Amino acid sequence: MKLKFTPEAFAAFFHGGTTLITPFPSFHFHSRHYYSVATDAVIQDRQLFLKSVREHCKLGFYNLNFPLSLFHQLISLRPLPSIIVFTQLFTAISKLKRLQPHSTLISLLRNLELSGIRPDMQFIGILANCYCHLGRVDFGLSLMGKCLKLGYSPNCYTFNTLINGFIHSNKLPQALQLLHQIVKLGFQPNIVTYGAIFKGLCQIGDNAAALHLLKKMQCGICKPNLVIYSTIIDSLCKDRLLKEALDLFTVMKSEGIIPDVVTYNSLIREPRNRAGSKKTMKLKFTPEAFAAFFHGGTTLITPFPSFHFHSRHYYSVATDAVIQDRQLFLKSVREHCKLGFYNLNFPLSLFHQLISLRPLPSIIVFTQLFTAISKLKRLQPHSTLISLLRNLELSGIRPDMQFIGILANCYCHLGRVDFGLSLMGKCLKLGYSPNCYTFNTLINGFIHSNKLPQALQLLHQIVKLGFQPNIVTYGAIFKGLCQIGDNAAALHLLKKMQCGICKPNLVIYSTIIDSLCKDRLLKEALDLFTVMKSEGIIPDVVTYNSLIRGLYNSGSKVEAKDMLAQMLECNIAPNVITFNMLMDMFCKDGNVDEAQAILDYMIERGEIPNVITYNALLDGYCLRGQMEDAEKLLDLMAQNGCEPDIVSFSTIINGYCKDRNIDKALNVFQEILEKGITPNVVTYTTLIDGLCKVNRLPLARELFKDMQGHGSTPNSVTYASLLDSLCKNALLDEAVALLEEMEDKRVKPTIVIYNILIACLCEAGKVEDAAKFFLDLVLKALQPDLITYNIMIKGLCKKGLMDEAIQLLRKMEEDSCSPDDRTYNTIIRGYILNNELSNASYYCDLMVSKGFKDNSKLQLLLTLFHTGWPIAVGFKYSKGKQSDLTNVRKIEKEELEEKYEGRENMVGV
Structure with missing residues (x-):
């Protein structure tokens, strides 16, 4: 499909609100217009929008989606807002520490700098x-x-x-060196600087250095505060230096610094942990002290078993000052639930405040709170929710259907769909009828637990009961069918759905198309794609991605590019997954420059490349042997805030191994270990194979042991690499022992491994042992391939066992394994070396009749034999003597073996 783009077409394309990401290097343009168009409907009042951004930043965010959307809207404004607005947004994003937003922030900061905004010190601070x-x-x-x-x-x-x-990063010496340098430059460290240094010193237990620095600080301008004293006291207590800790505690109080609960906790913990310690801290608590303590808004967690009290008072007391207006508080809870939460602490606090109210609020308020908590999926709050739901029920509130639905959903997420099903009885007992939401939850639970038959059975039952499944129900069933690759059942159900009330939607069509593409059923996928469009359903980027990937993986590269062109014509913007596919396609085709152009374009348009993107390009560079470029890309990844993973490093190691630069590969492996990244089986196997290929067998053996010691199980490829090296070094006994070890560890040997071992035994003249392994193949449920037969036939011919070789040839044909020219040449050579010229001539003619070219050297040798070969070569030897003929045959046999096929290894791993 040919595409012609003009400047007018570009303008029309962008004003349609879509970006064009093209794989062709000649198409380069900026996509900023997309954001400006996309936000025209939103940003009508610039000042109001900027004020809204500032307010959102003050309130904070609970995920990255919304602040990223705000960033793109801000960067689309003309003129661009002040750097202050952007730094406020970046500061708010940086507070989402649980989401580790640092890579994303680096990308946004670089994007902002590219837009022409001059960085300020806060910008540089955030980047640092x-x-x-x-x-x-x-x-x-x-x-x-x-x-x-x-x-x-x-x-x-x-x-x-x-x-x-x-x-x-556990680099305290560098931190101390930097502190020394900034003091030399005339900068005065503040309390935060010292706090960090004390934290570092105490982490490694260097109390002497901490106390020495404390003395210097006490004499300086910046005096130690409560946090610093508490940090050192805690470190001293952990090292059982109680006398020094108590002395420092006294000094601290004498300087007018009032200890807090953290300081006391450190000191209280130590006497309890020291068995038989005579030093104890006497605490006298009275009811009045308890009351004063709690009204101060602090909780007491004590290690002494005699102190027992209920902590709910904390919430009720703590909320006395807050819940003065009940309606205002309930409204606030509803607003918080709409905004969402980013951890469990705050919603749990709200729950305890709600349950302390009298009279208790409506069940609706609680279900709103539970729904908001259930959205924190990354924290897996299901066990906590079940506890809260039971607690609420015990308080006397009657559950409603939403309450039961949330409880069922929690059980299903924990893999206990049976408990979820038991709630149906509870529904009927309470006078409720189960609804589609509850059934969908249970069906999803079965799918999530890989129990598709039970999900289908439940679907059948609810239809019998008169319930009409909705699009969510069908979506879950299709997901389950496609997960196990049952495309026939999915297509059958789709036909039934097309004739029913509930029609399939884009998600269902895309799910089935993706499954068909994964199973290489491209014709069926494309037919379904046509049906979908004929029904007026417009495909999206997910649908096109599945088809492009399926076409490319099936070898239909031209059709894959046509599908991409069709997607672009339909104004559908590619996403990161599309980019990754394109880069992978280009790299596998050896077009690394085009792949690099796509990466550059992604960064230019503000699209954040992920580790998969970089890994595809790394693989491309390594395949072409451009290791310097691969190393540079690895550094660029880190600079752009995308930390290389084990796949990235394994790819680099593989590149160096293919380049036979094993020392470099070992250096990269060492770097992985220093970074605390755990090598996987691919990393170890790649390096072991590389070491074996350069004949560094001792180191390969050592790495093989190290691999198992670190809990990484070798696979068949690992064993094959090591076995091949042992065979090449004529270490047959060790090779056989390794095969036995492999079987003991339940790693199934492949035909390749047997080919290596059989070839090695034949080369060593141990044809009987090789035959035993050959016969074992049937017992191991392995089918000999062409290479196996050729190895065995060659071994038998070398031993002069021509009858056995011919029997094996017949068996080979019976097993539907067609002989090739190498098979026949081996047989012919065997007959010549055994002076059976008529048989050699017969197989030579047979070989030609089967369409193979005869070996010119063998044909010449046969001609010489038939025309008095000893006379023809008699200038070297005495004429007509049988002994001379034997000598000639012996010498010619050695020469022929050397020339014919060489000494190449017949089996590759």
Whole structure:
């Protein structure tokens, strides 16, 4: 499909609100218009929008989707807003620490800088903080040069970030060195700087250095605060230096610093942990003290078993000052539920406040709260929710259907669909009729637990009871069928659905098309794609991605590109998955430059490449042997905030191994271990194979043992690499022992492994042993292939066992394994070497009759034999003597073996 793009077409395309991501390197343009068009309907009042952004930043976010949307809307404004607005947004995003947003932030910061906005010191501080959280403090330090270049002086905030980064990366010496340098430069460290240093010293238990620094600090301008004293006291207590801890505690109080619960906890914990310690801290608590303590808004967690009290008072007391207006509080709860939560602490606090109210609020308020909690899927809150739901029921509130639905959903997520089903009886007991939502939850539960038959049975039962399944019900069933690859059942159900009341939607069609493509049923997938469009359902990027991937994986590269062109013509913007597929396609075809152009374009348009994107390009560079470019790309990944994973490093190792640069590969492997990344079976196997190929067998053996010691189980490829190397080094006994070990560990040997071992035994003249392994193949349910037969026939011919070789040839044909020219040449050579010229001539003619070209050397040799070969070569030997003929045959046999086929290894791993 040919596409012709003009500037007018580009303009029309973008004003349609879609971006074009093209795989062709000649198409380069900027996609910023997309965002501006997409937000025209939203940003009517610029000032109101900017005020809204600031308010959202103050409230905070609970996931990345909304702040990313705000960023794209901000960057589309003309003129661009002040850097202050952007830094407020970035600061709010950086607080989502549980989501580890640092890679995303680096990408956004770079994108903003590319848009022409001049960074300020807060911008640089946020960027440095991101690098430090990713363990790349070196990149953070390089930003100091950028500060000076922009005319800024580094401030305490930036230095504190870097020091914290070193502490976070367990690099205390570098942190102390940086502290020393900034003091020399005339900067005065603040309390945060010292706090980080004390934290680092106490983490490694260097109490002497901590106390020494404390004394210097006490004499300086910046005095130690409660946090610093508490940190050192805690460290001293952990090291059982109780006397020093109590002395420091006294010093702290004498300086007018009031200890808090953290300080006391450290000191209280120590006497309890020391068996037989004579030093104890006497605590006298009275009811009045308890009351004062709780009204102060603090909880007491005590290690002493005699202190028992209920902690609910904390919430009721703590909320006395808050819940003065009941309606206002309930409205606030509903608003919080709409906004969502980012951890469990706050919603749990709200629950306890709600349950403390009298009279109790409506069940609706509680179900709103439970629904909001259930959306925190990454925290797996289902066990907590079940506990809260039971607690609520015990308080006397009558459950409604939504309550039962949430409880059923929790059970299903925990894999206990049987408990969920038992709730149907509870529904009837309470006078409710089960609804579609409840049934959908249970069906989804069965699918989630890989129990498709039970899901189908439940679907059949609810239809019999008169319930009409909805699109969600069918969606779950189709998902389950496609997960197990039952495309026939999925297509059958689709036909029934097309004739029913509830019609299939885009998601259902896309699910089935994707499953068909994965099973290489491209014709059926394309037919279904046509049916879908004829029914007026417009395919989206997910549908096209499935078809493009399916066509490409099936070898239909031209059709895959046509499908991509069709997608672009339909104004459907590719996503990261599309980009990844395109890069993978280009790299596998050897077009790494085009793949690099796609990566550059992604970054230019603000699309964040993920680790899969980079890995595809890394693989492309390694396949072409461009290892320098691959190393540069690995560094670029880290700079762009995308940490390389084990696949990235394994790809680099594979590249160096293919390049026979094993020392470099070993250096990368060492780097993996230093970074704390666990090598997987692919990493180990790649390196073992590389070592074996350069004949560094001792190191390969050592790595093989190390692999198992670290819990990584070798696979058949690992064993094959090591076995091949042992065979090449004529270590037959060890090779056989390795095969036995492999079987003991229930790693099924492949035909390749047997081919290696059989070939090695034949080369060593142990044809009888080779025959035993050959016969074992049937017992192991392995089918000999062409290579296996050729190896055995060659071994038998070398031993002069021509009758056995011919029997094996017949068996080979009976097993539907057609002989090739190598098979016949081996037989012919065997007969010549055994002076059976008529048989050699017969198989030579047979070989030609089957369409194979005869070997010219063998034909010449046969001609020489038939015309008095000893006379023809008699200038070397005495004429007509049988002994001379034997000698000639012996010498010619050696020469022929050397020339014919060479000494190449017949089996490759």
